[in-house]
Amino acid sequence: MIELEQTRNPTMNSAPPPVPHGKPLPFAGTADQNDERAGGGHAWIWIVLFLAAVGFSVWKFYPNLRKAFASPSTTQPAGGGAGGRVVPVLVATARKGDIPIYLTQIGTVRPLNSVTVRTRVDGEIEKVGFVEGQTVEKDKTLIVQIDPRAFEVMLAQAEGQLMKDQANLDNAQVELARDLRAEDSIPKQQVDTQRALIKQYEGTVEIDKAQIRNARLQLEYAHITAPISGRIGLRIVDEGNIVHPSDANGLAVITQLQPISVAFALQQDNIPDVMKAMKAATPDHPVPVEAFDRDLKVKLATGKLAAIDNQVDPTTGSVQLKAEFENRDDSLFPNQFVNVRVLVDTKKNVVIVPAAAVQYGPNGAPFVYRVKPDEKVEIRDVATGDREVAIGINAVDQIAIVKGLAPGDTVVVQGVDKLQQGTRVAVRSTTRPSAATRPAGAVSESMTRPTGAMPHIDGARPTNAAHPAAGPEGKP
Numbered sequence: 001m002i003e004l005e006q007t008r009n010p011t012m013n014s015a016p017p018p019v020p021h022g023k024p025l026p027f028a029g030t031a032d033q034n035d036e037r038a039g040g041g042h043a044w045i046w047i048v049l050f051l052a053a054v055g056f057s058v059w060k061f062y063p064n065l066r067k068a069f070a071s072p073s074t075t076q077p078a079g080g081g082a083g084g085r086v087v088p089v090l091v092a093t094a095r096k097g098d099i100p101i102y103l104t105q106i107g108t109v110r111p112l113n114s115v116t117v118r119t120r121v122d123g124e125i126e127k128v129g130f131v132e133g134q135t136v137e138k139d140k141t142l143i144v145q146i147d148p149r150a151f152e153v154m155l156a157q158a159e160g161q162l163m164k165d166q167a168n169l170d171n172a173q174v175e176l177a178r179d180l181r182a183e184d185s186i187p188k189q190q191v192d193t194q195r196a197l198i199k200q201y202e203g204t205v206e207i208d209k210a211q212i213r214n215a216r217l218q219l220e221y222a223h224i225t226a227p228i229s230g231r232i233g234l235r236i237v238d239e240g241n242i243v244h245p246s247d248a249n250g251l252a253v254i255t256q257l258q259p260i261s262v263a264f265a266l267q268q269d270n271i272p273d274v275m276k277a278m279k280a281a282t283p284d285h286p287v288p289v290e291a292f293d294r295d296l297k298v299k300l301a302t303g304k305l306a307a308i309d310n311q312v313d314p315t316t317g318s319v320q321l322k323a324e325f326e327n328r329d330d331s332l333f334p335n336q337f338v339n340v341r342v343l344v345d346t347k348k349n350v351v352i353v354p355a356a357a358v359q360y361g362p363n364g365a366p367f368v369y370r371v372k373p374d375e376k377v378e379i380r381d382v383a384t385g386d387r388e389v390a391i392g393i394n395a396v397d398q399i400a401i402v403k404g405l406a407p408g409d410t411v412v413v414q415g416v417d418k419l420q421q422g423t424r425v426a427v428r429s430t431t432r433p434s435a436a437t438r439p440a441g442a443v444s445e446s447m448t449r450p451t452g453a454m455p456h457i458d459g460a461r462p463t464n465a466a467h468p469a470a471g472p473e474g475k476p
Contacts, residue, residue, distance in 0.1 A: 179194055
């Protein structure tokens with residue numbers, strides 16, 4: 001049987017055919033190598049499953065990413081210009097009104113009068129009659145009382161000397177009268193001598209009277225009252241101190257706060273406008289001046305232009321001006337920095353739009369996006385005039401349009417970065433620049449932009465000044 005089986009399968013016990021040198025058999029290898037290949041295949045499967053789970057989690061729990069990867073055609077509404085988009089915008093209506101022209105500069109509050117109270121006599125301070133920070137009244141409020149006893153003694157001495165010299169004068173006059181009665185029996189020289197003696201006594205009496213007035217004046221100087229009305233500062237000396245007229249610091253400082261002035265400087269180019277306004281002013285209608293805080297948000301006081309200097313400072317090219325304010329509420333304080341606005345002119349009946357509506361192209365030409373009745377925008381070149389920068393939270397920054405718009409035209413003030421010619425818009429709300437929405441007080445300035453419309457370069461659409469590198473769709 002064994003031999004028969006061997007006969008039927010002659011190759012079972014025979015050796016395998018020789019393998020050509022350098023050509024290993026496919027899938028040949030050791031058992032360890034086969035296990036490593038099998039383990040590597042399972043690892044790749046786990047990696048793929050893990051990435052799939054992470055992708056599903058992101059897709060499930062972060063819908064914003066789905067929107068980001070979604071097709072633009074599925075997120076944009078159908079219809080409208082510029083690729084079917086409808087852009088939400090905020091618009092305003094052009095209107096006719098007045099634009100006040102202001103010159104604005106930083107100024108320093110200065111008191112009209114500031115006095116350092118000093119003593120005119122030597123002595124000891126007997127009483128301090130004021131409270132620090134008190135509002136004092138001229139010639140009525142006691143500042144300090146100096147010990148008056150020394151001056152009272154001087155007055156008494158002067159009065160006694162006057163009485164003595166007056167008695168000598170009276171006696172000399174009596175002697176002269178006696179000599180005149182006996183003029184025939186006495187020499188004429190004696191009469192002349194008596195007359196000279198009377199003149200001498202009269203001079204002495206006048207000196208005594210002057211000494212009395214001086215003593216009374218010294219006594220009055222010992223009682224020091226406020227020389228001006230205003231607010232007194234902190235106390236410099238206390239009771240019991242010996243003071244002298246030569247003391248450097250004095251006794252106290254009084255500053256006048258009502259009225260008060262503000263000094264500021266304007267460039268020499270603004271002198272003609274200021275002089276024109278001052279010539280047109282009258283005592284009943286002076287040039288208005290307003291003072292604002294440093295942030296130009298709160299109006300502190302309203303006053304008038306008081307004076308302008310007589311020369312320009314050659315080092316700065318500016319001229320000094322002074323404005324005066326009543327300051328009844330003490331809102332202005334000496335050495336305080338404020339923003340000063342001088343009204344020099346008012347442009348009447350001009351077309352006004354919010355300044356945010358005016359855009360500037362790469363060549364500096366101003367333009368606006370005007371909303372047409374079909375709710376599509378068109379680019380409208382305009383020529384701008386003076387600008388009024390209003391102050392406050394609800395203020396409207398406005399600009400005059402010299403050419404290019406008519407009252408009632410609707411212009412875009414927000415959302416311009418996504419607009420181009422023919423874009424359909426959806427108006428979210430409407431804002432109308434008016435004096436009712438503007439607080440009392442606005443900073444106006446002349447525009448530095450060109451006032452005339454300029455042609456576009458190569459017919460290209462002007463670019464928003466806020467996005468100078470905007471592309472065809474208005475996106476940077």
